[in-house]
Amino acid sequence: MSPADDAPDRGPDTAPTDFLRELIRSDMADGTFGGRIQTRFPPEPNGYLHIGHAKAICLDFGLAAEFGGTCNLRFDDTNPDTEDTEFVEAIVDDVAWLGFEPERAPLYASSYFDQLYAWAEHLVSAGLAYVDDQDGETISAQRGGFGRPGVESPFRTRSIEENLDLFRRMRAGEFPDGARVLRAKIDMQHDNMQLRDPVMYRIRHAHHHRTGDDWCIYPTYDWAHGQSDAIEGVTHSLCTLEFDSHRPLYDWYLDHLPLPSDRPRQTEFARLEFTYTVTSKRKLAKLVEDRLVDGWDDPRLPTLRGIRRRGYPAAAIRDFCEFIGVARTVSRHEIELLESFVRRELNATALRRMVVLRPVRLTITNWPVDEHGAAAVEWVEVANNPENPDEGVRRVPFSGSLWIESDDFRAEPPPKFFRLSPGREVRLRGAYFVTCTGFETDDAGNVTEVMCTYDPATTGGNAPDGRKVKSTMHWVSVDHAVDVMVALYERLFAAEVPGEATGDPLDDLNPTSREVLERCRAEPIVGECPPGSVVQFERLGYFAHDPSTAGLFHRTVGLRDEWANIQRRSAR
């Protein structure tokens, strides 16, 4: 093989290009920001991260690294009512799991409260901010609407001295919650509603997870975000599309503060959404609070903790995010595309094991007995991963009494079914060819036992005469089987866009999103699977061993299943 053959798929010629990279490249080329790039990932610690955040994380950290810069993890903790250290810890952990390392220890917008306050006084002193005594309802009504200009607050023309005095007394705690706010003095007629004298500070006598009771006024998102970026030296402040209309405000604040010329610049991109799920903290919290799922790490949830417990590899998520690129078109990806990345990664890395989900007994009638009259046991070698010979082989006990998958036997085989049925010969993986000689049923007609003979010449699954079989099946020795519990998952929602029809996503909840199989039979080595590891149950799919409950396996994703497609097509 020549060196060119094993060159990576993405050489310099095919490096991803998108509007963000083009922007950064052009900034680098013309010396904007002195050829420097610094980004930040700015979650609010009021919930758990989900798959949608993965795109932002990959972009914020990935782009900085790609262009030789750095990325901070900064908590946007300006609202004490909803935030908690529980979420801080989980978010730090999730970002690390995804494979990204912040340049510094986590940062907090709350660390900048003093500076923010000083800058607010600066704006008040410049006549660019004022204290408004009206309540929220009144202010909202005065703001006007789309195509309808707002009206100015009667307090807008207060003197600078009075504003300063009032603002200081707000900070000193002289007024109750909601009594007054500090507002930027911009333009109540502006087409962009964000610029109609936005609120900068609100009074909230609340305990903050980091600053405790030091403050009773808290900055709003808009007043805190750009300034935090500036303090940290962020150059490219990347966020999702819904902040597009906030950009003029982001710039307005920065323009009116004593800052160096290298100011951060906000750029928006489309958030990541998927079919058959929801990615909104509010909706996810609803599922958890209403106990519709087990918790924030339920494997059916698109939270990072959920998909991690489900067995999705971080590498697959990173590859996916790189593959989909970034644009400004609102996009909802087919969940199948993510799954295909999960399969691709796991196919290369997951060890193969044999587990029978829905067991039916198979008896080999001509299996030998040993010198004591007991059924012989033979340990056969099976590859741990045919995709990767370096993983070696394991020895699996085989005998005349086996469990096979009930789906793998049909008394009356339908067209194109080429697994086991009376008179049919198949291969038992790594062991022998067997031919079905008969079967037993119970009173209801369910198959209870399948009888076979085996061909001793086909040891290891090889036929010396070269004859072929149409099917190779997995199996587990009855006497050596270990019981495991398996959770099979379908989509959490039955509709492509949950809530599209009725407005409430819960109306589209899939009632059969989880099926638990209590007694699946596994080959002995499955009992040694490390918690959290993901293996392939041959012919069935990838399964993740639960991190805390031994013997519980979550189906990460099934294998592609041509037989299921055939059945689906013939059903129509």
Next chain:
RNA sequence: UCGCGGGUAGUUCAAUUGGCAGAACACCGGACUUUGAAUCCGGGGGUUGCAGGUUCGAGCCCUGCCCCGCGAGCCA
């Protein structure tokens, strides 16, 4: 109603900035196979939202229209 953003295959994105509209996933077919997996090969798929204009030539530029998203928290 006003402002901003967006519209290329079923889906998500490309198209060297005005030069033969492509890729992946999905779907269909074939090869191979000790996983009906993986892998390999091939196929169907398009009025580039619509209409007009500029141009030798328009997905790209201009004009008008249509559709979708976001915006009137003291949330982020």
